[in-house]
Amino acid sequence: MQRTFAIIKPDAYAAGHQGAILSRIQQEGLRIVAAKSLRLSTQQAQGFYAVHKERPFFGDLVTFMTEGPVLALVLEGENAIKRWRDIMGPTNASAAPKTTLRGQFGTNIERNATHGSDAPETAAYEIGFFFSGLELAGL
Numbered sequence: 001m002q003r004t005f006a007i008i009k010p011d012a013y014a015a016g017h018q019g020a021i022l023s024r025i026q027q028e029g030l031r032i033v034a035a036k037s038l039r040l041s042t043q044q045a046q047g048f049y050a051v052h053k054e055r056p057f058f059g060d061l062v063t064f065m066t067e068g069p070v071l072a073l074v075l076e077g078e079n080a081i082k083r084w085r086d087i088m089g090p091t092n093a094s095a096a097p098k099t100t101l102r103g104q105f106g107t108n109i110e111r112n113a114t115h116g117s118d119a120p121e122t123a124a125y126e127i128g129f130f131f132s133g134l135e136l137a138g139l
Contacts, residue, residue, distance in 0.1 A: 009070055036072050042062060072130040088100060088114045091109055
């Protein structure tokens, strides 16, 4: 079993797509281990996306991720990282197949509805950023 981190981003949250996205996660056979709704502060968003700090889109990304609530998730299943990334679809929602979450609920490369870890090391870091050991103990 592998765990991965996921976020339902402010655009999808504001549009009320959390239920549909959670349903799709379960239909695809991934288990939702933990979930919490929160609103990121500027400092939290900057910390989470620090890997992109030198990129020209960093400021816009931080602004977007702090504009409204998000739903942070820990997902579990066989090959969970790859499976979740396949369910989400390509980063650029405008080019994503309509069968993917980003193709269905996103609008462009920034407002693309969901986030997912890209590697086991990234998943471990991202899960730890949002969830304490106590929140995951025994799950």
